Amino acid sequence: MIQLNGISKVYRTGDVAIHALHSLDLEIGSGEHVAIIGPSGSGKSTLMNIIGCLDVPTSGKYSLDGLVVSSLSDSALARIRNRRIGFVFQSFNLLPRLTALEQVEVPLVYRGVRNRKKVARQALADVGLGKRAHHRPTQLSGGEQQRVAIARAIVGRPSLILADEPTGALDTATSGEIMVIFETLNRDLGITVVFVTHDMEVAHHTRRIVKLRDGQIVSDTKNSPAVGRPAPSAPAVPAVGSPP
Amino acid sequence: MNIFDTIPIAIRALAANKMRSMLTMLGIVIGVGAVIALMAAGQGAQKGITDQIRGLGSNLLFIRPGKPEDNPTNSPVGGTVLTLVLADAEAINNPDRYPYIESVASQVFFDATLTAGGESLTASSVTGVTPDYQYTRNHYVESGRFINEDDITRKGLVAVVGANVAEQLFGDVDPIGRTVRLTVGAFRVYFSFSFLVVGVMERKGATATGDEDDLMLIPLPTMQARIPYIRNPKGQSNVHQITIKVTDPDKFGQAKEELSALLRERHGVAKDDFTIRSQEDLVSTVNAVSQTLTVLLGSIAGISLIVGGIGIMNIMLVSVTERTREIGIRKALGARRVDILWQFIVEALVVTMLGGLIGVGGGVLAAKLANGQHLFGRDLYTAVTPFSIIVAFTVSAAIGLFFGIYPAFRASRLNPIEALRHE
Ligand SMILES: Nc1ncnc2c1ncn2[C@@H]1O[C@H](COP(=O)(O)OP(=O)(O)OP(=O)(O)O)[C@@H](O)[C@H]1O
Numbered sequence A: 001m002i003q004l005n006g007i008s009k010v011y012r013t014g015d016v017a018i019h020a021l022h023s024l025d026l027e028i029g030s031g032e033h034v035a036i037i038g039p040s041g042s043g044k045s046t047l048m049n050i051i052g053c054l055d056v057p058t059s060g061k062y063s064l065d066g067l068v069v070s071s072l073s074d075s076a077l078a079r080i081r082n083r084r085i086g087f088v089f090q091s092f093n094l095l096p097r098l099t100a101l102e103q104v105e106v107p108l109v110y111r112g113v114r115n116r117k118k119v120a121r122q123a124l125a126d127v128g129l130g131k132r133a134h135h136r137p138t139q140l141s142g143g144e145q146q147r148v149a150i151a152r153a154i155v156g157r158p159s160l161i162l163a164d165e166p167t168g169a170l171d172t173a174t175s176g177e178i179m180v181i182f183e184t185l186n187r188d189l190g191i192t193v194v195f196v197t198h199d200m201e202v203a204h205h206t207r208r209i210v211k212l213r214d215g216q217i218v219s220d221t222k223n224s225p226a227v228g229r230p231a232p233s234a235p236a237v238p239a240v241g242s243p244p
Numbered sequence B: 001m002n003i004f005d006t007i008p009i010a011i012r013a014l015a016a017n018k019m020r021s022m023l024t025m026l027g028i029v030i031g032v033g034a035v036i037a038l039m040a041a042g043q044g045a046q047k048g049i050t051d052q053i054r055g056l057g058s059n060l061l062f063i064r065p066g067k068p069e070d071n072p073t074n075s076p077v078g079g080t081v082l083t084l085v086l087a088d089a090e091a092i093n094n095p096d097r098y099p100y101i102e103s104v105a106s107q108v109f110f111d112a113t114l115t116a117g118g119e120s121l122t123a124s125s126v127t128g129v130t131p132d133y134q135y136t137r138n139h140y141v142e143s144g145r146f147i148n149e150d151d152i153t154r155k156g157l158v159a160v161v162g163a164n165v166a167e168q169l170f171g172d173v174d175p176i177g178r179t180v181r182l183t184v185g186a187f188r189v190y191f192s193f194s195f196l197v198v199g200v201m202e203r204k205g206a207t208a209t210g211d212e213d214d215l216m217l218i219p220l221p222t223m224q225a226r227i228p229y230i231r232n233p234k235g236q237s238n239v240h241q242i243t244i245k246v247t248d249p250d251k252f253g254q255a256k257e258e259l260s261a262l263l264r265e266r267h268g269v270a271k272d273d274f275t276i277r278s279q280e281d282l283v284s285t286v287n288a289v290s291q292t293l294t295v296l297l298g299s300i301a302g303i304s305l306i307v308g309g310i311g312i313m314n315i316m317l318v319s320v321t322e323r324t325r326e327i328g329i330r331k332a333l334g335a336r337r338v339d340i341l342w343q344f345i346v347e348a349l350v351v352t353m354l355g356g357l358i359g360v361g362g363g364v365l366a367a368k369l370a371n372g373q374h375l376f377g378r379d380l381y382t383a384v385t386p387f388s389i390i391v392a393f394t395v396s397a398a399i400g401l402f403f404g405i406y407p408a409f410r411a412s413r414l415n416p417i418e419a420l421r422h423e
């Protein structure tokens, strides 16, 4: 599903050129659950942004579902972000002032969907936040905000979820809950999940771990996930129903 | 994305900064209100003037001496050349030949000093008239009698005074039966005569050709008999204006043509040495002038709208900067450039159109309140036309669009990654 060939990303600040990614090759199949790890500054976020069609590589070829992304127009990229990809950020990136339900509706607004409320409500219920629909970000805990962000990412039924350090701003218990949601999405709905983490414990919940250093992949290992070992205080797995 | 989905987003964003949004809107409110109110004043003035001209009667033709080019319509007295004579008027007054002519009245205008009792009026307008004047000009005596045929044949020293003249010279005293001394002079030669007041004209109010209530009317032959310089070298009597009442304004064209031919023949000239104009010609000239005034007033007020528009642009730019992160998030969630572009344009439009609506309301209210008020010694009339409302509203929306586009364009071009990194 994701195919990266010789991807490089160079940032130029003044005279200095920073090579965030060095002709990187990576292939991720449909339905995979992949953790990307690596030291700070190794290019993880840069890679995620390119996969998420938020940024374009300086050189190299990226194709998503057979579509060569590097050759697409701005509005075609927006369409891909809207329909095929759900992005979850470390800092949640919820819109100020909107209620949880309205946050979840946003991707549907840009998709031109008419009856959004019902679908958005379902997505919120799927992440266990059915009762918080009318709360604003400032009225929610960090974990709840991240769950709203996940509901927003899955509401459009994307085939790929990208999460850049989704648990980076959360405590261990809450992180566990979030990771369980991702696992469920991957296992029950077959959504491809790629996420970045610093936490090896979290990484071991996945079947594949890709390690970056200085913009290059230094290891790509298969892993037998630590199933049946949910994070200590994780609640019962929220029912992730099939989105309508 | 549906364009209507941007409206609630815009309203929410504006509501988040109520004070700021209101102040921005105020600029537009004031601009639109000023445009409406000032255009109403201009159009009120125009309507007042044209109503007054039409009040004379809509079927009048005026013949004045001098070529059309030398004869500006807004001048109360005809051209400087005296080419029209009383005999011309008599030739025109031929209903057998020109069946569409209802009546013909000749006028001579000059200024004189009028004195009565202790009161004196300098540079008053005196008009030499014939008995046809009343009917032709649609202006009648209020009390006493008008100048009659007898006065004309006798060249009598009788006068009919306008309402203002009566008031200024005689105050509360009834002027009828009293005398007015008329002094007229040029080149150190002064003529002075006493006129017996026989009538007072009804009040007519100011008109485009001067205030008819400020006139004193005397028999035209009296004037020509007494004041030598009005006579021309050939001994004929010059007139400054021949007013013709036509049965039907539809006959104006025919009348102009036939009367021009007659006068050219009488004057023995190939090109007109006189000007024939109708009431409507006068109205349209005055309209052209006052429309210019209205446009001018509107444009002055329009400047404040532009200032309001700059305010909009300023606030929108601040808003785009403040909401950079929001823009990044929206783009990450699938907003296209056009979606962001529209979101900010709609926001600017909501401010300007809402401001425009309030401004229209305020402007109409101001115009209504000002209507009929006495200001600077004049009655102020205002006329709000649907046209000015449409113009003001459309211009405010156009300003929203114009000044909103650049900030919206900036917002739409933001790179999603950089926007997301923005603090
Ligand atoms: N906009 C930019 N301009 C210049 N350099 C940049 C920019 N963005 C990233 N970089 C550089 O690119 C490199 C990779 O950055 P990236 O954010 O991908 O790292 P990361 O692996 O996500 O790190 P972390 O774990 O700290 O989030 C770093 O050296 C960083 O300084």
Ligand SMILES: [Mg+2]
Pocket: A044, A045, A046, A164
């Ligand atoms: Mg990072």
